[in-house]
Amino acid sequence: MPPTPAVAVDDVDVAYPNTPAVLRDVGLVVPPGEHVAVIGRSGCGKSTLLHLIGGLLDPARGTVVVHGDSDGRARLSHCALMPQGDSLLPWFSVRDNVAVPLRNAGVRRRAARARTAEALAWCGLQHHGLQRPDQLSGGMRQRAALARALLADKPVLLADEPLGALDAITRAEIQDWLHGMLTAPEPQATTMVMVTHDVDEALLLSHRVVLLADGRVRRTWPGWFDRRAGRAREDVLADPGFAADRSALLRELAGGDR
Ligand SMILES: Nc1ncnc2c1ncn2[C@@H]1O[C@H](COP(=O)(O)OP(=O)(O)OP(=O)(O)O)[C@@H](O)[C@H]1O
Structure with missing residues (x-):
């Protein structure tokens, strides 16, 4: 029998x-444990879908249903939300933000101090x-925000453009870091629904x-999260299968293949 879904959205408006x-x-x-990347043109409803899953919105x-609960508050209780931008509180230290x-x-x-130090x-x-x-680089802030979201110890991580504010090189580094974090068995083996505009990121992390x-x-499409394991990023990006998936996705995003 298939496992009870972590998230089940059924025929929703x-x-x-x-x-x-x-x-x-x-x-x-x-x-449970699946990572889904949601991609699409600006305004197509990606953030709305995350807010819906996370109980911030209800369907018309x-x-x-999230982990068996359909009530909005209960759905929220199962989800760690990572909104667009890093959303760290500027007047708190990094440690207090993560805590x-x-x-x-x-x-x-x-106890919070000990767990925060680990994170x-x-x-x-x-x-x-x-x-x-504000004393950290963009990449460091993003890692802190991700650590905070993962430390919430919720079974479902909802991440809205988590790396959107980063330059291309830092973004690639943090994608690798995040891939490692999500591959580690503890403490954050988690279900993830992530919104991104970046086709490579969508394929690599999902x-x-x-x-x-x-x-x-x-x-x-099937993503490359598992197929990527143990391989260098450049190796995966140069894989003809990956290149074919990237082209197909880009073509659909541009509105072809209707
Ligand atoms: N609070 C709101 N009230 C009314 N309309 C809204 C609200 N939030 C979003 N919308 C509209 O819903 C549509 C989908 O918005 P949403 O933010 O989900 O798109 P998106 O795909 O995440 O966009 P982007 O990639 O630009 O972040 C847009 O037309 C937007 O203007």
């Missing part, structure tokens, strides 16, 4: 007040915990790429 439906007839089932039609989900969950200061170490920021976010167009799921 979503509309904002006084707007036509932004998502239409959308279905998406994500088994259809059902959304926010633990403190919100009522974890005592001493800072696995994202390579062990010497930066006392600095403020088991499955979902293309949204005009509020509908137009197509899905």
Whole structure:
């Protein structure tokens, strides 16, 4: 029997007040541990889909279930949200930023400190915990934000353009780092739904790429997350199969193959 899905979106329409439906007839089932990348043109409804899964929005039609719960608050309780931008609090130290989900969950200061120190170490920021976010580079801030999201210890990570603000080289480095984090068995073996505009990122970091167009799921592709394991990034990017998937995705994004 297939495992109970982590996320099940079934035949959903979503509309904002006084707007036509932004998502239409959308279905998406994500088994536990799967990483899904959602890609599509600006305005096609990607963030709306994340907000819907995370309980910030409810469907006008259809059902959304996250780890067995359909109520919005309960859905939210299963999800760590990483909104666009790093969203670190500028007046907190990096350490206190990363500790926010633990403190919100009522974890005592001493225990939170210990777990935060571990998290800072696995994202390579062990010497930066006392600095403020504006003293870090963009890549370091993004790693801190990811550490904070992963430390929330939620089974589902919803990441909206998590690397969108980074330059190409830093982005590639952080993609590699994130791939390593998501491959590690502990502590963050997690289900992930990630929005990105970057086709390589979508393929490299996901088991499955979902293309949204005009509020509908137009197509899905197998991602390269597992096929990438143990291989250098350049090696994967030069793989003819990867190049073919990238071209096909780009063609669909540009509106071809309708
Ligand atoms: N709060 C809102 N009220 C009304 N309309 C909204 C609201 N949020 C988003 N929309 C509209 O819904 C549509 C989908 O927006 P959404 O942010 O989900 O798209 P997106 O694919 O994530 O875009 P981008 O890639 O530019 O971030 C857009 O037309 C947008 O203007």
